[in-house]
Each structure stands twice: as C-alpha cells, then as structure tokens.
Amino acid sequence: MNRDRGLHLCLTYDDGKKAPNPPGSHTCAIDPGEIHTLAAVATTGDSLIVTGRKIRSIHRLRNKKLAELQRKMSKCQKYSRQWKRYNRAKQYLLSKSKRQLQDALHKTTKQFVEWVVAQQVNEVYLGDVEGVQRKKKKKRSRCHNQRMSQWQVGKVKKYLTYKLKAKGIILHKREERYTSQTCPVCGAKKNVRGRMYRCSCGYTQHRDIHGAANLLSKVLYENRIQSLPFEIQKPTYLRIA
Helix, strand or coil, X not given: CCCCCCCCCCCCCCCCCCCCCCCCCEEEXXXXXXXXXXXXXXXCCCEEEEEXXXXXXXXXXXXXXXXXXXXXXXXXXXXXXXXXXXHHHHHHHHHHHHHHHHHHHHHHHHHHHXXXXXXXXXXXXXXXXXXXXXXXXXXXXXXXXXXXXXXXXXXXXXXXXXXXXXXXXXXXXXXXXXXXCECCCCCCECCCCCCEEXXXXXXXXXXXXXXXXXXXXXXXXXXXXXXXXXXXXXXXXXXXX
C-alpha cells in the first residue's frame, strides 16, 4: 500500500511485436530546457518548441502550498494530532503534484514524437545537460537553484527513449558543450541573455533553436559547429493543455 491508500500492480510481458522500420532518413537534435521543455531542429529545416509553462506552474503551486504547510507544521508539536493532519495534507499534495507532472511530461513527449514521425526522422540526438550546475561556478540565486533541482530532464529522456523506440527511431545522447554560446556563422562565443541569440556578425536566432541547431551541426560535421546547409524555418510552438 502506498501513500495514496491504494494498491498498484505492475505487469510486463512480451507482445511479440517487432519495432517498425524508421519513418524516414532525416536526423533531429533536441536542446532540453527548463523554460521550454524541448526545442528541436530537424534536417528537413523545420523546428519545434514545446513550452514548459504547465510543468512550471505545477512546480510553483506545489512549492507555495508546501511552504505554507511547513510553516504550520513548525508551529505544532511534532506528532501531535494537528501536526499529523498537516503531514497527511503534505503527503497528499506531493502525491498529487507527482501525478500531474507525470501526465504533463507524457503529453509533452507524445507531442514531440508525433512531430518527429511527421518529419520522417530515424535518429534523434538529445543534448546531455547533466552537471549543468557543477560546470558553472558563478553563485546563483536560491530560486534559480530550486528550478534547476526540479528540472526533470532524466524523466524526459526516459519517456522519449521508449516512445521513439516504439516508432523505430533511435535516441542518442550527445555532448552539447558550447552549443548555446557559439555563433555558427563567425564562431564567436558569448553568454546569452534573453530569449534571442544575437551576434555582432548579424546572426540572430531563438535561443533554444540556436542550441538545437548547433547540436545538430556537431552531429553532422564531426563535432564542429558551423552553419547548417539549409534554412531553419520559423519554429512551431506547442503547449500542454
């Protein structure tokens, strides 16, 4: 029995079905993010942004209510009747938000997989963002650190892996060093502020699409960042209801 006061039974079995053939021969690269959950560019020239507003709103509401319950519990004697009431409310809140986040992530990855199939992609490359906090030594705000700790990129990768595999598409993890900083036209490096990447050479691109395009460039050109041989179309925006 779990904290939801219910029983869960999980079964796995082999249905005997073989993975289908890939829908095409194109390649796609993903730049995962906290504000926009997924930003992708395919060799077809199309690009996609799946916003993470729903996920962020769930996190914000959970943090607000959790802090309120923690304040109330701190004023009660531990294990008292009132403390236990607040603790039950706390466990219910955590359980509910966990289900909401899981549902939002499933919808996000489902929409992305549908787009990938429509682009006739057979290989997807996901930027490796593990250790982002360790790589930057600059002191950051408590709020920023909280957002980074709640970033569920591991679950995104897990859901994408099996959903893409069911379509015959392979997911690879790729090191993404300097993809968000480097200009693909002149090679200059700069730290980005705001949602647009602008270089003194005249190159301009949405920040997340810029990162995904540079990751795709590293895949196509043996780890080199340079201009892609096609024009990137205006991104399609998808939002989780």
